[in-house]
Amino acid sequence: MGKITILPETTIDPISLMGRRAGICWGKDITDSEKNYKxxxxxxxxxxxxxxxxxxxxAIIKGYSARVIREWYTHIGGSxxxxxxxxxxxxxxxxxYIVPKTIQTEEQKTWYNNAIDTISHALKNLEESGVKREDAAMLLPLGMTTTIVDKRNVRSVISMAEQRMCSRAYWEYRELFNEYIKQLKLYSEExxxxxxxxxxxxxxxxxYCPEKFSCGRKPQKK
Structure with a gap:
């Protein structure tokens, strides 16, 4: 399981902030906290x-695979x-690195871990022999964990939720996104x-479900 840290620059009163911004354009009193919230x-x-x-x-997103972070980057709405x-x-x-849950038998684990060990040793040997780290790094697999600092707005996250809270979304992305919103809930009551x-x-x-292959949560569109 990776780790997500919500940074203090995150809006602590998102609902009230929306009300304040809308109130300015509507010519309303934005000094009243209760009215802003409503x-x-x-x-x-x-x-x-x-x-x-x-x-x-x-947020700081740490300990998830480079592969799933590449998918996280596809949600680019709202800059x-x-x-x-x-x-x-x-x-x-x-x-x-991340070991997929479908790798379960000892033989499968051995194959997977040995491949990673081979890459790790090769990286070390290449660098010690004089190859630049930036070039040796071409060997790094998408399954390695990585760390990002991410900044986005709620509209972008809403769009992400529509796709990534789907039961058919990639399993690691679902775990990442569920942890992301869990940490946001811990950030403030709003x-x-x-x-x-x-x-x-x-x-x-x-x-209804618009997917060709449905999980069955909702009926498919006829």
Whole structure:
């Protein structure tokens, strides 16, 4: 299991912030905290998605595979940005890696771990023989763990939830995303309220499953 740390730059009162931003454009009193909160709830219920983009989320995501982080990067709506552990400067002689859950027998584990060990030894030998670390790093597998600092807004995360909370999404991504929203809920009470309102798999929003191969949670569209 990886680790996600929600950074203090993350908006602590997302619903109220939406209400304050909307209130400015509606000519309302934004000094009243209760009215701001209620206005924010109204925006959410009315699906006024533009205000979602004012809510900032910054997090450290650590211990997940480079493969799943590549998929995380595909959600680029709302101009998110990120930094990732360097394969040019970080020493990966003994890198940590993810073992898929379908690898269960001792023989399978041996094959998998031996392949990783071979890559690890090769990296060390190449660097000791004079090959630049940035070039030896071409051998690194997508199964190695990595660390990123990620910044995005709620609208981007809502879009992500529609795809990645689906039962048919890649298993590691589902684990990553569920941990992500778990940590957001621990960040403040407003996140506890906001998340179940807006972060749902697409079938829960549509009322049916649009996938060709359904998990059966919702009926498929006829």
């Amino acid at each position: 206005r924010g709830l109204d925006c959410i219920k009315s699906n006024h998605g533009r205000v979602f983009e004012f809510v900032n989320i910054e 998110p940005t990120r930094l990732q552990s360097s394969t040019r400067y970080v020493n990966y002689d003994n890198f940590e 996140w506890v309220t906001l998340i179940p309102m807006v972060m749902k798999p697409k079938c829960e929003i549509l009322g």
